[in-house]
Amino acid sequence: MSGRRMVSCLKLIAAAMATGLLLTTAGCASTDDTNTPDGGTVTQSTGAVAIFTPSDGITLSQHTPLNKWAKLVPDITSELKKQGFKSANITTTTSSDLAKQSQDIQDYVVNHAVSAQSGKDSANKKDGADEKEITLIVAPAAETQTSTRQYGDYVSQTSGTATDRTGSDEAGSTDASESTDTSESANASSSDNASDSTDTESMPRMANALQLAKDSGMHVVLVANPVKDFTPDAFVELSTAERIGQIQASKLADKLQLDTISKDNPKAVEILLPYTASADGSDDEFAKEAFAGAWSVLQPYFKKGTAYSPSGLLTADTTDGQWESVAFKIDKDSRITDEITNRLKQKDSASHTRIDGIIAMNDYVASGVVDALDHLGYTGSAADINPSITLPGIVGNITGKQDLHRKKVPDPIKAPENDGDAANDGSASEKARDTQWPIITGYGAYVDELPQLVSGHQWMTAVEDRKGAATQLAQMCLKINQGTAVKSLQNLTKGTYPGVAGKNMPTLRPDLVAVSASNLKSTLIDPGYITLADAGM
The missing domain is CATH 3.40.50.2300 (Response regulator)
Structure with missing residues (x-):
């Protein structure tokens, strides 16, 4: 199915959700613990979380930044469990580029939306949560150049919107790599054009899939990079240039x-x-x-x-x-x-x-x-x-x-x-x-x-304070799924971002951590980021 037809289908599903599903789930929003006639309490559901991240940037150099996507996901998962989320209600998906990621998100959202629209009850769902108790954590795959990859995976890209990811690194290349014949240049140009075409389809698909998620009652938290023409429930800014x-x-x-x-x-x-x-x-x-x-x-x-x-x-x-x-x-x-x-x-x-x-x-x-x-x-x-x-x-x-x-x-x-x-x-x-x-x-x-x-x-x-950010992000997901305000979270502010349809969205902005020999133990070794051997001890 072409990107344009898929976008149209998503809009139809969203319309159906607005007239049908939202009515059926209006009373499903989580509430605080309530008393039962026999004096007991009803425990509030934590709901489910689906995490979507890019694969780690490929580098030919031995120099590797500490913070990579592959390390953030386990930290978030661990903190979600501490907040009471069940392992079965936490899913993680890693995608190689924006095209694959937008497809993965679309499949997840449509499957849940269609399942709910067809009248399946929560017991038949894999995560056992209704749509108002599902939060999508999405770190959009962003194209990065050699120099920007040297700062790590979490830096917000300055283009303001997610774009397709290249997937290779030229750092450490030899002079031989600079000599390219005419046919190779033509192939590179053709590849760039193909990437642009894929990007043109992937970006709207990502935005529409995320909008469908919100229209169906799910929640969306974007991490590091915004998505053009889409306003999430919250944004997490880990670092900027x-x-x-x-x-x-x-x-x-x-x-x-x-x-x-x-x-x-x-x-x-x-x-x-x-x-x-x-x-x-x-x-x-x-x-x-x-x-x-x-x-x-x-x-x-x-x-x-x-x-x-x-x-x-x-x-x-x-x-x-x-x-x-x-x-x-x-x-x-x-x-x-x-x-x-x-x-x-x-x-x-x-x-x-x-x-x-x-x-x-x-x-x-x-x-x-x-x-x-x-x-x-x-x-x-x-x-x-x-x-x-x-x-x-x-x-x-x-x-x-x-x-x-x-x-x-x-x-x-x-x-x-x-x-x-x-x-x-x-x-x-x-x-x-x-x-x-x-x-x-x-x-x-x-x-x-x-x-x-x-x-x-x-x-x-x-x-970036990866573990601290994971803790605050898990707390945010719990509050969002339970319908409570997130304004009490530490490091929460309001922010606007280029290309985002909306203003003053809740933004989690953890402080950066300065590291020197005098505090290496307290900042990196004690929290478990590195070992004594990593420090050369």
């Missing part, structure tokens, strides 16, 4: 004490912004928003003169729209080394350029920055920037042998070159200062890069 940029810049500013230092001792800061050119410009938009998030924090310090860019790519007058000044293509690993070398290496000189902080945006880029700085001759670690924290102390904290207390980072009001006493130290101290290892931030909590946090080569990463 802007928030990723903001958290790194905020933590960097705190660590370098940009609020308290003098313009006589400014800090040297660089932003590395990876991106992959895309035909629809979606990756450009992602990079732009990530830069806007970081720049909203850092620009005031550039204006005050307490921060500067040693490469000169950022100035006090830089605007959000000038994100391309610090952007670089991430089509192969060597791009990272080339970018940091071009910014810091002084031509025809053996001396080093002082650098205090580097926002690498994600852990994939951060790992390349670490390698490049080591090659350029920078020494030390982030632990050296705070004398109160030593590597043995960090190790002791992670293994649970001792607590780690951070003290204020001492920093002179004036730069050493402006201080007469320091000037007497000679060129040795100046060289040591210029070769000092900088603060490096990233995102994704790549498991194979966590030892870099322990060693202090990468100071900070960040990640």
Whole structure:
């Protein structure tokens, strides 16, 4: 059946549901426990939950973000059971792309709608719940480019609506992959056209299937990405490009004490912004928003003169729209080394350029920055920037042998070159200062890069609170199925999203978690995200 005919059929089913099913289920909404004539109580049903997620993004690189769809689903399932949902009433479906996912959702919704419309009672249903007690959790499959996949699966795509997923990753590709003959280009173009055609059918099918679910009395919660022309009961925003940029810049500013230092001792800061050119410009938009998030924090310090860019790519007058000044293509690993070398290496000189902080945006880029700085001759670690924290102390904290207390980072009001006493130290101290290892931030909590946090080569990463989000999402499903308000949930706000037919929908927005060596144990090890072995212990 063609996509257009299927959409028409769905609309007919929806109309039938509106005139028939809704009348029969109007009295089926869950209520609070009520007393019976014999003094007992009637336990309120939890209903059923159907979870639809994409398959994990494929990557050819060994660098893998901690949070993937395959890890979120078990967490949600576990939390649903804690809320009282029966295993038989929880279904999970993983789909390879938007076309398959929209078909899977359509099949589920139609099967339940037709079953109810034909007069089958609840006892004959697999999940044993009527339509008003069913919530669909849907994470729409979204097309992602190489650079956006480096942040993990949960980042909302900036196009504002779900689109078809590519299913392959070009990260780590060799130069040979760049040479493509005419026939291969033609095949790629044909494949793109076929994908566009599939996408054109899949998006309306997804929206119409979800609308049918709502019309039949079911509830829909969208996760990470909205669906064009569809308004869900609630939305879950796990992370965005802007928030990723903001958290790194905020933590960097705190660590370098940009609020308290003098313009006589400014800090040297660089932003590395990876991106992959895309035909629809979606990756450009992602990079732009990530830069806007970081720049909203850092620009005031550039204006005050307490921060500067040693490469000169950022100035006090830089605007959000000038994100391309610090952007670089991430089509192969060597791009990272080339970018940091071009910014810091002084031509025809053996001396080093002082650098205090580097926002690498994600852990994939951060790992390349670490390698490049080591090659350029920078020494030390982030632990050296705070004398109160030593590597043995960090190790002791992670293994649970001792607590780690951070003290204020001492920093002179004036730069050493402006201080007469320091000037007497000679060129040795100046060289040591210029070769000092900088603060490096990233995102994704790549498991194979966590030892870099322990060693202090990468100071900070960040990640979505997956387990916390799963808990709140399970609580939301219970409240929705039982017809109670969700406004009491933690981290709940109101939000609007591009392409969504509706305004101010309830939005769950869990805080991002900043991770460094000092809190690695409490943020990742104790909750069970990683093991001591993962941290290199």
